[in-house]
Amino acid sequence: MRKRYPIEFSAKIDDVVYYPAEFPLNGTTLKIAFGSKSVAAIILPHPEAENVIVISKNIQAQLKMPELTSQLHLFVENETLFIGPLVGIFTAGFTPFPLRPVGDRSLFFAKLLSVQKSVGVLPFVFGEKHIDWENGLIKGYFYQQKGWEIIEVPFPNVIYDRLPNRRTEKLFELKKVKERLQNDYLIPCYNPGFFNKLEIHERLLQEDALSQYLPETHPFTSFSNIERMLADYGHVYIKPINGSLGFGVHQIIYDKRGGDYYCRYRDEHGKNKLKKFASLEILMRHIFSNQSLSKMLIQQGIDLIRNEKRQIDFRIHTNKDESGTWQVTAMAAKIAGPGSVTTHINNGGAIRTIEEVFPDENDQQAFLEKLTDAALELSKGIEKNIDGFIGEIGFDMGIDRNGRIWLFEANSKPGRSIFKHPRLKEFELLTRKFSLAFAVFLAEQAITKPEEVFK
The missing domain is CATH 3.30.470.20 (ATP-grasp fold, B domain)
Known part of the structure; x- marks a missing residue:
């Protein structure tokens, strides 16, 4: 398990970074990196053998590292000491209100960001309009005890995709932003996209x-396929292929003794309904008259x-x-x-x-x-x-x-x-x-x- 280290900033030293005494840094290290920024620095073991990262104030300023940084991990590659990770949480739906910058989801993001110290990451929330492509900087929303704060930081080490819905995800501009960050800046993005x-x-x-x-599952193709599945399983579910939260789910039940068909569903007013029909054709015509069946799937019912x-x-x-x-x-x-x-x-x-x-x-x-x-x-x-x-x-x-x-x-x-x-x-x-x-x-x-x- 990787270890995170406390970070301190010092005005008493210039161009210097002290790394933790126990950190196994061998050979020459000439640069310090934070997110997409890196600068030359004198990198030395902590003079008092403490397991703390100490960064001189001038290096902190060059790296655009926020004062609120508390505990992070260290990685070494190509004579560079990386401090991080800086995690950009990409979303949409920003508002002009400082107390609720992401509307109703502000509380969710505040709670998500609140675990940063115990995990050893520095996370922030951002959207398409917060990116300064020319200078490789982002005006990110950070959450602290006093609330939300906008701080300019470098491009992150990784991006966590938290776009709110399928509609937003399909927007051309947002697709291009993700592609550009991943392809041109080589920033990996995780959880990209809603599942089909x-x-x-x-x-x-x-x-x-x-x-x-x-369970047996098919795209809607014909009534005869539903009839066959009803004969096999007694009941089936019809669901939107890209649905969520249970919206648009219908259960169709076939009563072999009476030869009747039943449909259980939730109507547009939020009421649970159970209706009886003499045939599957009548049921489908009545229940699905305003819906596109090509966007539905049929799934085996299970007891x-x-x-x-x-x-x-x-x-x-x-x-x-x-x-x-x-x-x-x-x-x-x-x-x-x-x-x-x-x-x-x-x-x-x-x-x-x-x-x-x-x-x-x-x-x-x-x-x-x-x-x-x-x-x-x-x-x-x-x-x-x-x-x-x-x-x-x-x-x-x-x-x-x-x-x-x-x-x-x-x-x-x-x-x-x-x-x-x-x-x-x-x-x-x-x-x-x-x-x-x-x-x-x-x-x-x-x-x-x-x-x-x-x-």
């Missing part, structure tokens, strides 16, 4: 070890385990740590609301811990292991099959009545509703820490093994 549900499914289907977790007659699924968060290894950082059960087609809280769902839904310790341990193993396997499989660097994934999984694990969805920018449960607060903190800890790994790789990162 169908694409993820099709790629994982090619992996024999992972296909066991995948999930239940809690008080309400179906349960599970949200599992995985993150890469500062060694680049996948870890499960949070897990919770989500229980469907009465009459709801999904387990989302906005549909009346409830969050429970694993202990609450499995009071028997043997069941608890068995399902915990099964879900953990599946989430880690799937994380590695997605990483292998998707371009770019992925640092976190949120999985929606189910357990059927035979104890088999199923993957329903994987999200590259998972929601955080499960953390409203009081006993999941520590895991919420863990996911924030790991979100930035991966930047330490990626920065070190970009500095010491650029040929692997930018191949």
Whole structure:
């Protein structure tokens, strides 16, 4: 595990950087670097053998290193000592209000940035309009005890993509910014883009070890395909290929005895509905008259385990740590609301811990292991099959009545509703820490093994 070191700035020395006594710096080091900036300096071991980084004020000014810098990591390559990482969190939706610079998401970003000292990174939030391309500088939003502060810093070592939605992500200007930073400045970007549900499914289907977790899923092509799946499974789900938060999900149920079709869904007013139809054609015409079925997928229905007659699924968060290894950082059960087609809280769902839904310790341990193993396997499989660097994934999984694990969805920018449960607060903190800890790994790789990162 890499070690972070406290940083001090000194006006008593010029052009000097003292590195920690225990840091293994061998040979000649002539430069000091912070983000994209580097300057010549006299680099010496700490004169009093302390494990502290001391930087002269004039070097600090040349590097554009903020005074608020507290604890960072050290990397050495090509006779240069790198201090960092400086992490740029790229987003959109900025406002002119100093207390809420990113609108409703300002609290989320403030909490994310608050873990910087314990992780050993210096993170800031920025958007397209904050970049000074000519001078290689960014006016970044930093969060301190007193609140938000705008400070000009060099281009970062790594970029964490936190664009808020698919619509923003598709904007030409924002695509060009990311491409330019990655291609022209060789800054690695992690978590680039929202997942396409169908694409993820099709790629994982090619992996024999992972296909066991995948329910039968197809793009909408014809009513006859739905009829065949209803005959096989009794019920199916129709979902938007690029949907989120449970919006637009419909469950279609076929009653073999009566020959009727039922559709469970949430209407535009937020009410849960269950309607009966004499045929699939009438159902589809009535329910989907205003929707483009070409943007929908059909997924096998599964008889999930239940809690008080309400179906349960599970949200599992995985993150890469500062060694680049996948870890499960949070897990919770989500229980469907009465009459709801999904387990989302906005549909009346409830969050429970694993202990609450499995009071028997043997069941608890068995399902915990099964879900953990599946989430880690799937994380590695997605990483292998998707371009770019992925640092976190949120999985929606189910357990059927035979104890088999199923993957329903994987999200590259998972929601955080499960953390409203009081006993999941520590895991919420863990996911924030790991979100930035991966930047330490990626920065070190970009500095010491650029040929692997930018191949």
